[in-house]
Amino acid sequence: MAEERRRYDVIVVGAGAAGLVAAEALGRNGYSVLVCEARSRVGGRLVSHQIAPGAAGPGAVDLGGTWFWDHEGFVEAITDQLGVETFPQHLAGDALYESAPAGVQRLQGNPVDVPARRFAHGAGGMVSALAGRLPEGVLRLDEPVRSVEILPDGVVRVQSRTLTADADQVILALPPALAVEQIRFTPALPADLVLAAASTAVWMGSMVKAVALFDQARWRRAGLSGSAISHAGPFREFHDHSGPGGSPAALFGFAPSAGLAGVPLDEIGEVFVHQLSRIFGTHAAEPSEVRVVDWSREQYTAPQTVHPYARTDLYGADVFQLPVFGRLHWASTEVSPAFPGHIEGAVRAGFAAARRVSETPAPAAAPSR
Template sequence: MTEPVPIGVNRVVDVAIVGAGLCGLALARALTARGLAVQVVEARERLGGRVFSRQCEATGLALDLGPSWFWPETEPRVTALLSELGLASQAQHDPGDALWLTDPNREPERRIEPGGVHAGARCVTGGAARLIDALAARLPPGCIRTGVAVQALRDRGECIELVTHAGPPVRARQLVLALPPRLVHEKIQFDPPLPAAVWQALATTPTWMSAQAKALTTFSQAFWRADGHSGNAFVRHGQAVLGEVFDASAQAGEGGALGGFVALNAAQRETFKRGLPLLISSQLAQLYGPLAQDGQAALQDWATEPWTCSDTDRTSAPGLPQDKPLLRQPLWAGRVFLGGSETAAHGAGHMEGALEAADRLAHALCRPNAGVHSAPVAQDDKHLTRISAIGMFSANVLALRGMAPERYRLQLTRLLSSQQSDLLTQRALLAVADQVYSESLARLDHLLPALDAADSPVVNGRHALTAVLLAAFEGWNKDLLEAALKHNATSCALSNFPLEHPPDGETLRAITLDLAAAWREFALELNARLAVTSGGAAMDCAA
């Protein structure tokens, strides 16, 4: 394995990765395992990006001040990575009633939420930052440099120069910007400039949760559970300090914690900064009684983090993750790539999206036209023939198609439980489609050696096996949409959403176009992965 090159040495690394969050570290691990020289540069003095855990000094509890949850049924990459790294997870505590406070002068209402508020979510035992620590520990010494802010990128022909705030430029053959798109737009200059459409897409892609604040309060025990409370609460009045509250405790008997998302915007939080801990304590007491005033508080205001929250995010209304295929296209003749969770096709904004983006980038960087070469994909079933491998891929697709209606229901439940109401059908359908495509590509990777794709021709960029493998998806979009509409017609949860029950013609047309675009991108990626093994160039358009 090539040793990583320290910054300042006049050498060129294979790949430079800007950003040591979950995406950047997972990608670095994949690339260094293939023998590539990788340099990760991080503007902060710590690793993890938005994944940030802090230990409570009073109770010893690990507090996730960034992302906490993942959903095994719809986010398999996080589940698989935890297993691979030997890390445990635990179910998010949901049993008990949820409190609803709609009037600051009245007692909260107790409600039972069928299926739980968090729809099967799990948390990393010991805090999500354990994922970051485990990934970083598996990288070569010197692979990561912290406290290094990249200010500009220059295309020097034989390499790309990363101009930093101090010291000589970092030089690399390939570059990944594993950052929120808006930070790329606001923090980094490009020479030559990026295409106008890409530049606009960077500027208009919201950074998930970047202008939000999260508060956690720890206690010696989870006393609310004894009173039949789940720890979930929704505060829906104009004086709300915490808009949503949840149980953030560790395993039973290890102390208790209540977490919450601050309802005040960034400007309001600055105004009430000194009094915010007291306001949070008072609201918890209103929900759960006097014992809730005796905790130890921790607050993370992400709007004050310049390497998470852009100026645009700070002053704009919160935005949902947006699927923009333009941000997944290679730049500068295939030598610059955009990463980070917001660029993912599946799980955008979540930890799952960061891992999905890392997997996509690992494949893109190791294609023949990328200038570096990958090791063969490990083959678990060496006895497989091409015919049996095609059969296994097709069977996997049929199984995924069979699970799609239930996954659609789960996606709807998650959207509704998070109090979201816009474009429910459209967003849930795209989430299901993107998950199926993501898992199908992962299955393809395992079967590539048995498929012996190098022994098949690539004509006009199209690999001979592409049509054979895609045949298992015939009628997929139509069947998926029909299953979703059938569920909507009988869903009590959607009865209060007339635009979803059923969607109107304009919405159906938008859904159809979105599903077609997702299919086209998947078909291109599948063909590209097959074409790599033949040394051919991928096709420019899907069938």
């Protein structure tokens, strides 16, 4: 049976950090809000693997974003408000450097990392806490938005997998390149905007992140920080990813997706462990668990057609600060003029979009093209 069509003040497309922040702020200020999220979970590029109590756990490891830094005041304020516990990234000990001709060298100290903080229950715990602030019924999972249409009376009609809903305004809280690939806009978006959106790189959308869990952080006992840089590859950088107090014990690595295209994820995990043991020693050859995400294969993160000149200089561009047709507002980390790419950028973009909604007069008629 068809669902009753409802009218909202605002529909938010995407329940990553930006979309959740925008929805929460608008809801708190009396707006009726619907959030359509394509995945069956919230958080987008923030997702954590929960570890059951056992050899390595309990705890959580991050398969997407993980750190925030001291000067990132919006993330700090949100974690304070939500009562989300944080802890410092482990830095102590020496770093390692791997190159193809010279093998592995030990560096004095850790020039690889800068001081940063992490979420004690994972970045996924932080976004779940944020989603928990939304009133019942606001968030709809498994609802990829497929079309956004401005009707002759100026109302915006949004269609997702099973829903058709109307709103005065819409927040596009997903990377612009993904929005123009996945959503059919009527009227069509201006050509220069489509080009800018399609050529705006998705931050970390072409990276593989792999995490290995261990019964203990033996590298720390050897005076190593867990940080390493490799010019031999395929993984290029490594960091300690253990939980607060070293438990669960974990290391993670980043590799460019392009070099691992077509390789099954379990094989990437094997390659990762092989490289870990090459760099950190044979004890790293036997993790209790390995998790791999190739973010370029995530249909709701990376566009299928990556623009050949995907650009980061368009981050925070003016074109993304203006409402489109006076009804549509951009909000993802890529559109934030400050800290684009970071969680901080996403949070700021969410607040900025909510503010723009509140500054925009209600629609009176359809826009002229």
